[in-house]
Amino acid sequence: MASNETHQTIYSNDQPDSQLTEDTIMTVDKLGMKFGQKTVFQGLTFTLKRGEFLSVLGENGIGKTTLIRILLQQLRPTAGEVSFLPSRSQVTIGYVPQFRNVDNEYPLTVRDFVGLALHDHLTPWWSKHEKQRLNQVLRETDLTRIAHTPLGRVSGGELQKAYLAQALIRQPQLLILDESTASLDNNMKFELLDLVKQYQQQTQAAVIFVTHDLPLTKKYSTNFLLMQPGPYQLGTIDELNETVLEAAHA
Numbered sequence: 269m270a271s272n273e274t275h276q277t278i279y280s281n282d283q284p285d286s287q288l289t290e291d292t293i294m295t296v297d298k299l300g301m302k303f304g305q306k307t308v309f310q311g312l313t314f315t316l317k318r319g320e321f322l323s324v325l326g327e328n329g330i331g332k333t334t335l336i337r338i339l340l341q342q343l344r345p346t347a348g349e350v351s352f353l354p355s356r357s358q359v360t361i362g363y364v365p366q367f368r369n370v371d372n373e374y375p376l377t378v379r380d381f382v383g384l385a386l387h388d389h390l391t392p393w394w395s396k397h398e399k400q401r402l403n404q405v406l407r408e409t410d411l412t413r414i415a416h417t418p419l420g421r422v423s424g425g426e427l428q429k430a431y432l433a434q435a436l437i438r439q440p441q442l443l444i445l446d447e448s449t450a451s452l453d454n455n456m457k458f459e460l461l462d463l464v465k466q467y468q469q470q471t472q473a474a475v476i477f478v479t480h481d482l483p484l485t486k487k488y489s490t491n492f493l494l495m496q497p498g499p500y501q502l503g504t505i506d507e508l509n510e511t512v513l514e515a516a517h518a
């Protein structure tokens with residue numbers, strides 16, 4: 269395994285020496301990130317299993333999005349490594365971003381937007397199979413009724429559902445939500461996470477959910493990771509006690 273100082277192989281398929289089971293989909297080993305002289309986090313080690321719903325908690329600026337960007341291979345960590353099992357190429361990752369408005373004049377319909385994730389750059393049209401999958405995911409996310417509405421004209425909740433549908437269309441084994449429920453009203457937050465949970469139960473996908481929302485964490489998560497100055501905390505959702513909650517609110 270890589271040490272904290274060197275990281276020759278970052279997204280390796282090596283079997284790490286931590287607690288592995290046949291359900292393990294990802295291992296994070298002694299992960300660290302610095303920007304210049306500033307250490308964002310260090311020594312972060314955990315495993316993620318199929319069917320696990322991991323909430324990542326912690327105060328603003330503690331490094332949650334930085335961790336996600338490393339998992340998505342948008343950033344290279346400065347120490348440690350992330351491994352996917354059985355291999356990176358065999359794990360499809362879906363990503364749902366934080367809510368952001370789209371321009372009122374955004375030209376694509378909900379259906380076209382969701383279908384963007386299907387294009388393989390070789391053919392600009394969808395195959396029969398792809399159209400079936402597209403229609404299925406629109407049904408599953410309750411978007412069929414507005415499939416032909418331009419994205420710029422839908423509500424905030426519907427827009428987030430469209431991002432979720434886009435992330436689900438390739439049937440990811442790992443779904444990452446980075447504060448995707450922030451800015452949604454209470455009903456819509458639960459509606460969005462009900463859809464995530466439904467997908468997860470059908471497929472045994474793993475979910476990583478970055479959030480500041482403790483009621484959502486308690487309702488949907490199986491496990492939590494609290495990033496904080498000093499040692500981070502990991503546990504099952506039943507272990508999310510008052511001390512941990514206070515720290516997460518900090």
Ligand SMILES: Nc1ncnc2c1ncn2[C@@H]1O[C@H](COP(=O)(O)OP(=O)(O)OP(=O)(O)O)[C@@H](O)[C@H]1O
Nearest residue numbers: 303304308326327328329330331332333334335447
């Ligand atoms: N590309 C970058 N260059 C330099 N510093 C960065 C960069 N990206 C993030 N940082 C810094 O790293 C720290 C962690 O940022 P990050 O966005 O990961 O925090 P966060 O926990 O997701 O915060 P929030 O809850 O507010 O979204 C912050 O101090 C941020 O300014």
